[in-house]
Amino acid sequence: MSRPSSPSDGASLLRAWLGFALLLVAHFAIGPLLSGPVTPDFLLIAVLFASVRVRPGVAAVIGFASGLLLDALAPMHFGAAAVVCTALAFAASWLKAAFFSENVFVTGLFVFAGKWLFDLALAGVSGRFQTPGLLAHLLIWSPLAALLAGVLAVVLLTMFRSLYRPATR
Amino acid sequence: MSRTARSDGRLDNGIALVCVVLSLFGLIMPRSSRDRVAASLRTTVFAPVAALQSRAAAVRAAVDTRPETLRASGQVAARLLAVQGVADENATLRQLLGLSARLESGFVPADVVPSGAFDENFTLTLNAGSRSGVQRFFPVVTGAGLVGMIEQVDVARSHAITWAHPDFRVSAMSEDGTAFGIVQPHLGRGAERWLLELRGVRFRAKLDTGAVIVSSGLGATYPRGIVIGTVMAELSTPEKWARTYLVKPAVLPSAIGPVLVLLSPGTPRDLNGVWTTIASTDSAARAVAASGDSIARAAAFDELAARRAALDSVGIDSLRLDSLLRLMPGFPRRDSMPRDTVRRDTVRRDSVLRTSRVPGDER
Numbered sequence: 117m118s119r120p121s122s123p124s125d126g127a128s129l130l131r132a133w134l135g136f137a138l139l140l141v142a143h144f145a146i147g148p149l150l151s152g153p154v155t156p157d158f159l160l161i162a163v164l165f166a167s168v169r170v171r172p173g174v175a176a177v178i179g180f181a182s183g184l185l186l187d188a189l190a191p192m193h194f195g196a197a198a199v200v201c202t203a204l205a206f207a208a209s210w211l212k213a214a215f216f217s218e219n220v221f222v223t224g225l226f227v228f229a230g231k232w233l234f235d236l237a238l239a240g241v242s243g244r245f246q247t248p249g250l251l252a253h254l255l256i257w258s259p260l261a262a263l264l265a266g267v268l269a270v271v272l273l274t275m276f277r278s279l280y281r282p283a284t285r
Numbered sequence: 286m287s288r289t290a291r292s293d294g295r296l297d298n299g300i301a302l303v304c305v306v307l308s309l310f311g312l313i314m315p316r317s318s319r320d321r322v323a324a325s326l327r328t329t330v331f332a333p334v335a336a337l338q339s340r341a342a343a344v345r346a347a348v349d350t351r352p353e354t355l356r357a358s359g360q361v362a363a364r365l366l367a368v369q370g371v372a373d374e375n376a377t378l379r380q381l382l383g384l385s386a387r388l389e390s391g392f393v394p395a396d397v398v399p400s401g402a403f404d405e406n407f408t409l410t411l412n413a414g415s416r417s418g419v420q421r422f423f424p425v426v427t428g429a430g431l432v433g434m435i436e437q438v439d440v441a442r443s444h445a446i447t448w449a450h451p452d453f454r455v456s457a458m459s460e461d462g463t464a465f466g467i468v469q470p471h472l473g474r475g476a477e478r479w480l481l482e483l484r485g486v487r488f489r490a491k492l493d494t495g496a497v498i499v500s501s502g503l504g505a506t507y508p509r510g511i512v513i514g515t516v517m518a519e520l521s522t523p524e525k526w527a528r529t530y531l532v533k534p535a536v537l538p539s540a541i542g543p544v545l546v547l548l549s550p551g552t553p554r555d556l557n558g559v560w561t562t563i564a565s566t567d568s569a570a571r572a573v574a575a576s577g578d579s580i581a582r583a584a585a586f587d588e589l590a591a592r593r594a595a596l597d598s599v600g601i602d603s604l605r606l607d608s609l610l611r612l613m614p615g616f617p618r619r620d621s622m623p624r625d626t627v628r629r630d631t632v633r634r635d636s637v638l639r640t641s642r643v644p645g646d647e648r
Binding site for chain 2: 140141144145146147148149151171172173174176177179180183184185187188189191193194195196198199202203206209241
């Protein structure tokens with residue numbers, strides 16, 4: 117998603133944006149159709165996938181915009197998701213060399229950790245530690261949701277390789 | 286190169302810092318300001334996404350409430366059917382109330398006991414028996430017309446055969462009294478099983494479609510004037526000397542609810558006009574026509590008497606009344622006039638007009 121240096125980079129960037137848009141639409145079109153405490157977080161997967169393909173600054177902007185979108189649609193703790201998403205995208209972009217290897221399952225593990233961390237950080241930033249049932253949520257449902265996100269990431273990377281995996285040089 | 290990398294790193298850090306600061310600023314903003322910003326974002330930049338989410342939520346809500354909606358619509362349909370049933374029963378009861386008011390006395394109201402289906406053996410069980418004065422052969426009617434006849438009587442119950450029963454017979458006539466016959470079940474197949482036949486109608490009495498058939502009062506069971514049905518069509522039968530008509534029953538099987546059992550059917554009783562006001566209107570018209578005819582008849586007889594006196598005065602004795610009648614355009618021969626057409630209660634204007642034609646024209 118950075119500035120393309122060659123035609124192939126331009127095509128890769130276009131595919132990356134397309135993949136991001138598809139996940140964004142999926143998050144808001146499919147997410148509300150599913151019920152229960154464990155729902156797939158397509159938006160966080162999109163942010164993480166995009167962050168590892170861009171510079172940390174751009175990743176921070178993507179994270180900020182995505183968090184702002186979440187905050188705008190659920191404004192009870194406006195700004196909390198923006199802070200967490202910004203930090204997470206920035207960190208993911210810095211850590212891409214270490215974690216975002218060619219191994220799909222490592223990437224899935226990275227998404228799993230990112231999603232769980234996101235839930236923990238969001239609960240902390242939004243000051244919901246006093247909420248009843250938060251512990252069960254963070255220790256039971258949140259890991260399950262993170263696991264679902266990780267599995268989804270693996271599936272997406274396997275099925276839509278050209279959209280979500282950066283071109284190897 | 287390293288300087289560029291360091292500057293890029295500083296730029297990235299700066300951008301991230303700005304984003305974090307903005308986010309924290311949003312977090313610590315007053316609630317009203319946060320809501321305003323969120324609302325403005327929802328209605329401008331993120332409006333498509335918000336619309337998409339709303340639509341998905343609506344779909345989800347529709348899916349969630351689908352069983353409840355189906356259950357509710359089923360309940361509404363069931364209630365509608367019940368309401369329709371109550372409305373039908375109400376209409377039947379109102380009709381019966383009107384009928385009982387016109388009958389004034391001499392009947393026992395009864396309900397149909399739902400012990401057996403109407404179409405099993407074409408009988409009905411009524412919750413009125415000999416204790417209420419019900420006896421065998423008493424007619425059973427509703428506000429619409431004739432239902433049948435009491436066949437068996439218990440103390441508190443009675444069983445009636447309906448018009449669809451193979452043994453059912455009733456002496457019937459057209460409403461204007463020009464055609465008489467016997468009504469019996471049609472005994473056809475399928476839906477035609479629920480029709481009646483008017484048999485033995487004399488060949489000259491032709492009935493139009495829609496003519497109302499009522500009981501004639503002949504016999505000891507059914508009083509005169511109970512509506513039986515309406516003529517649907519004429520049936521072709523081997524009996525060339527008589528006509529047979531297909532009759533649609535006035536009381537349909539589905540409409541049999543509360544009924545009235547008419548008491549003392551053996552006593553002479555005329556129920557003309559009880560079921561249909563049309564009948565009474567028609568009888569009134571007949572009376573007017575008959576009175577008009579009687580005036581004309583009286584005038585004719587006066588004229589005839591005057592002519593006769595004149596002829597007598599000239600000594601022509603061979604001229605008889607019949608020959609004079611034959612000469613007069615308004616009077617047919619005595620032998621060409623059917624007996625029933627000169628009855629006071631059955632003479633109609635059209636019958637007089639018909640008989641006033643030249644003898645021989647009538648077929």
